[in-house]
């Protein structure tokens with residue numbers, strides 16, 4: 001079981017260290033190799049995704065990734081910014097399906113800003129398409145407008161696009177995931193305004209014909225944003241494009257109490273995957289030893305499940321996380337009156353002990 005460990009920068013190094021600690025506490029043998037990525041790689045090699053890092057990721061069964069990005073790099077040319085590393089990895093490894101389960105652990109019901117009855121028992125799965133949409137669509141750039149409301153003015157533009165095979169494969173992933181759950185898929189689009197998402201809706205409907213046992217519902221993204229906080233438990237599997245999925249999954253993270261609790265898996269068609277917390281590098285708290293490592297530890301559990309075929313070990317980690325929460329241990333982001341505040345490393349140690 002070959003794992004490429006790419007901590008990145010910001011809190012990435014702190015939280016990945018805890019996940020590695022947890023993996024090493026299992027009675028399994030891994031071949032783990034680390035490499036620089038993001039800002040850390042830019043500092044050392046002048047590029048956020050060096051060839052050697054990419055090759056290590058390609059050769060591995062799975063990639064355990066921390067986070068990349070810092071405002072101090074905002075002035076760099078876009079291809080040199082840390083965030084390009086994660087986009088480059090997704091593209092080069094063909095990671096098109098992003099699973100973001102939003103589960104509200106019973107012990108954290110009180111940590112969410114939502115009413116307990118709305119989120120108690122919440123277990124939904126957001127599946128975000130990861131390689132298409134406006135994040136990758138060409139052409140893009142800046143120019144002087146020749147038409148529009150202000151001809152002659154400077155303007156910027158991106159292109160939203162999806163091909164039929166891209167939509168088909170993510171739709172299959174969603175319907176198959178739903179079959180293992182509650183057999184309900186909500187496809188989120190903006191078909192009323194965008195041609196790209198009318199096409200999305202049409203193709204998802206077409207693929208649905210092969211899954212008559214699964215219920216399919218279509219919802220506009222603005223309504224989905226509202227329903228997610230109004231009645232989140234009405235959802236089960238949500239499938240959507242790259243940009244809507246980015247936004248809705250951050251929104252969903254708040255249903256779980258903290259973005260520090262939300263793991264993710266990004267898979268290609270060979271079940272090779274990249275596993276990372278859904279949050280970013282949190283420069284505001286980096287280096288302080290207070291970041292919540294649980295999203296990364298739970299991402300490592302997803303890695304065991306999806307890419308390394310170690311379901312039992314995945315469940316052991318998830319149970320250990322619930323145990324430390326039941327013990328009342330909380331990093332500051334999930335702390336509430338009456339619980340015990342701990343730092344990043346203490347939380348990792350507690351999970352190891354619970355294992």
Ligand code: NAI
Nearest residue numbers: 067068069070071086260279280281282284285291292333
């Ligand atoms: P962020 O997710 O890094 O932080 C948002 C807020 O959540 C901050 O207040 C932060 O302190 C808090 N937070 C995040 N993770 C936490 C954790 N584990 N424990 C406790 N609190 C946590 O998003 P932001 O601030 O918008 O972006 C910061 C940088 O991260 C940017 O450069 C951005 O581009 C990058 N980024 C990278 C991602 C990746 O590596 N996949 C994903 C999202 C953002």
Ligand code: MG
Nearest residue numbers: 246247250278
């Ligand atoms: Mg995001």
